[in-house]
Amino acid sequence: MILSIDFNSDEAFYIQLRNQIIIGIATGRIREGDSLPSVRQLADNISINMHTVNKAYSVLKQEGFVKLDRRKGAIISLDVDKQRGLEELKEEIAVAMAKGICKGIRREEVHRLVDEIYELFANWEEG
Amino acid sequence: MILSIDFNSDEAFYIQLRNQIIIGIATGRIREGDSLPSVRQLADNISINMHTVNKAYSVLKQEGFVKLDRRKGAIISLDVDKQRGLEELKEEIAVAMAKGICKGIRREEVHRLVDEIYELFANWEEG
């Protein structure tokens, strides 16, 4: 899987990495047990600092997506707390939806959007 | 409508204000044509700096929620670009949904969540 940085984005590098890896898991390109590149290796590949990669991995660990092993590096290991996941998801999309409501977006249109995103992730094509 | 700041939150003050005002519009507590408190007045009320309030208002202006008038202050004025709104919403919820998918949340559960949020906004009671 290809990880890359948009140096012109206003999103922090470590957030960009985090998001790409989460999407990688959601789309099945990375699976439970797979290992991520070592912090130094990935940092070299994409020309950013080791500590920035380390921060991305630490966040992923804290959020329950990977386990860090001094022997094997970062291993995808999903800590599934569905109830908590639902609560977090609700909180994360609430403001965005409020914004959408102000713009006249109706309930059915959000449902359609949700389906679109599920399709997008299910039929993901690299690149 | 009551605007307030959580001084312990890790969200920037101006973002907190922005979100509260957007939710206020979505829930109908603020309507087109209503005016927001002046930057100085609100800043005094909630004990933050005038410029922080001004930043919140500027963001809301830039996002098409208010118009700033030197005579009347900040007036709610919705600039509805639905197509753009849909694209922004899609982008804003995509990563959150990817995270949810990793946590085993199914499509129908997201639909239920969307309905819940719509109900929440429709039947809003001042806290």
Place this chain on the structure above:
DNA sequence: TAAGATGTTATAAGATTGCTATAACAGATA
């Protein structure tokens, strides 16, 4: 006309965050 309120702009300072740089450490591997 004078006083007061409005948004706007400018400058400065302190705190925090993001990113980089360099370095060292303990544990595992070859």
Place this chain on the structure above:
DNA sequence: TATCTGTTATAGCAATCTTATAACATCTTA
């Protein structure tokens, strides 16, 4: 032994967030 892991520490630079003070033009009101 040499090399690769993650981890930790320290430091510096730039940007962002927040506050503080101050001034300006415009509009409203007394």
